[in-house]
Amino acid sequence: MRTQVAIVGAGPAGLILARLLACAGVHSIVIERRDRAYVEHRLRAGVLEQTTVDLLRAAGVGDRMDREGLVHEGLYLQFDGVRHRIDLRELTGGRAITVYGQHEVVKDLIAARLAAGDEIVFEADDVRIVDSDSDHPTVHFRAGGEERTVHCDFVAGCDGFHGICRTTVPAGALSTYERHYPFAWLGILAQTPPSLDELIYAHHERGFALHSMRSPELTRLYVQCAPDDTLDMWPDERVWEELHLRLSTHDGWRLHEGPVLEKSIAVMRSFVVEPMQYGRLFLAGDAAHVVPPTGAKGLNLAAADVKVLAAALIDWYRTGRADLLESYSATCLRRVWRVEHFSWWMTTMLHRAPGDDAFDHRLQLAQLRYVTSSRAAATSLAENYVGLEHV
Numbered sequence: 101m102r103t104q105v106a107i108v109g110a111g112p113a114g115l116i117l118a119r120l121l122a123c124a125g126v127h128s129i130v131i132e133r134r135d136r137a138y139v140e141h142r143l144r145a146g147v148l149e150q151t152t153v154d155l156l157r158a159a160g161v162g163d164r165m166d167r168e169g170l171v172h173e174g175l176y177l178q179f180d181g182v183r184h185r186i187d188l189r190e191l192t193g194g195r196a197i198t199v200y201g202q203h204e205v206v207k208d209l210i211a212a213r214l215a216a217g218d219e220i221v222f223e224a225d226d227v228r229i230v231d232s233d234s235d236h237p238t239v240h241f242r243a244g245g246e247e248r249t250v251h252c253d254f255v256a257g258c259d260g261f262h263g264i265c266r267t268t269v270p271a272g273a274l275s276t277y278e279r280h281y282p283f284a285w286l287g288i289l290a291q292t293p294p295s296l297d298e299l300i301y302a303h304h305e306r307g308f309a310l311h312s313m314r315s316p317e318l319t320r321l322y323v324q325c326a327p328d329d330t331l332d333m334w335p336d337e338r339v340w341e342e343l344h345l346r347l348s349t350h351d352g353w354r355l356h357e358g359p360v361l362e363k364s365i366a367v368m369r370s371f372v373v374e375p376m377q378y379g380r381l382f383l384a385g386d387a388a389h390v391v392p393p394t395g396a397k398g399l400n401l402a403a404a405d406v407k408v409l410a411a412a413l414i415d416w417y418r419t420g421r422a423d424l425l426e427s428y429s430a431t432c433l434r435r436v437w438r439v440e441h442f443s444w445w446m447t448t449m450l451h452r453a454p455g456d457d458a459f460d461h462r463l464q465l466a467q468l469r470y471v472t473s474s475r476a477a478a479t480s481l482a483e484n485y486v487g488l489e490h491v
């Protein structure tokens with residue numbers, strides 16, 4: 101098999117890249133370890149920045165998002181039992197976020213790609229990249245019981261944090277920067293309308309809680325838990341009890357309960373690899389960096405990477421110039437580190453760490469009061485949350 105760009109991974113990074121390249125007439129093959137149903141039903145992120153919404157629209161895959169996505173012009177920060185609204189639209193000159201599940205984005209991208217007759221190889225085993233430091237890299241894998249080889253000009257490593265692309269790079273060529281957090285998120289998807297029409301980020305002495313949603317009928321809720329907690333420690337009754345406690349306000353507001361459709365625990369880490377390229381292998385999305393989910397940035401950062409990568413590849417095919425490809429990592433890392441800082445900042449402001457004492461608690465409250473009372477501080481949060489246009 102021969103293609104121009106071999107893309108490993110059919111998550112948001114790989115599929116958006118494939119779409120952007122196809123729109124410019126650059127051929128690619130997407131190689132994915134899982135089956136189609138699995139990637140289309142994997143529940144993960146749900147908040148799209150304005151920049152991601154604009155990118156999906158420009159790529160011609162925004163129709164269902166525009167019909168079914170929920171546009172949010174604000175969010176709530178809650179502490180000491182009182183809710184404070186951050187008016188995203190007003191503070192950012194008209195920008196907003198759209199609540200639309202990552203798996204819906206993935207479904208739209210897969211449908212568009214297959215409708216155009218372009219290839220996604222699902223259930224590809226034992227994917228290996230060879231000669232990524234040469235002009236003729238190859239990707240080998242097994243699919244449908246056959247060994248296959250893809251000859252290409254470039255490889256895009258879009259296979260997430262646990263993928264193989266990053267580990268293909270020789271030891272010593274990459275530097276990693278990492279932080280682990282002493283807490284995790286237990287998330288549920290509940291069959292009940294959201295209890296409020298916007299997200300609530302709640303600081304509480306028992307730990308953080310988040311009220312979010314996936315649709316007018318489905319609520320997504322999270323409670324901070326310990327990183328080594330298991331699901332059997334969190335029966336539904338305990339989850340609802342903690343959510344009621346942490347999200348309660350002094351004005352009698354009530355959280356809606358409903359059947360729990362899905363429950364999972366996500367560990368939290370910050371991680372960056374530098375540089376994000378090695379020879380003709382380019383890493384994008386979670387393959388190159390991970391953020392804790394508090395800032396709702398993982399999917400958006402993946403989209404931002406592949407926007408830069410697609411432009412660089414398209415320029416190479418059109419003009420033969422390699423300068424945009426050569427600066428790919430440096431260009432992306434400026435945004436990556438801004439977003440790493442924002443995600444870390446939101447996380448440390450809102451969570452209770454095991455060793456935290458009354459001093460830490462008061463610092464968090466001082467910061468929350470400042471963010472909700474100073475227009476300058478609120479604007480900083482808002483412009484990062486909706487996505488910075490230029491970093």
Ligand SMILES: Cc1cc2nc3c(=O)[nH]c(=O)nc-3n(C[C@H](O)[C@H](O)[C@H](O)COP(=O)(O)OP(=O)(O)OC[C@H]3O[C@@H](n4cnc5c(N)ncnc54)[C@H](O)[C@@H]3O)c2cc1C
Pocket residue numbers: 108109110111112113114131132133134139143144145146147202224227258259260261262263264364365366384385386387393395396397398399400402
């Ligand atoms: C449980 C969970 C909850 C999350 N919640 C949020 C949230 O609320 N908000 C937010 O912004 N972000 C969230 N994130 C982060 C966000 O989902 C990721 O940042 C986003 O998925 C990154 O997209 P990606 O395409 O880079 O990687 P992924 O979505 O991980 O896609 C990588 C793809 O590569 C495939 N793959 C892996 N290994 C191989 C291989 N060897 N060969 C071929 N294919 C391979 C995988 O199957 C997958 O389809 C969450 C992540 C997790 C794990």
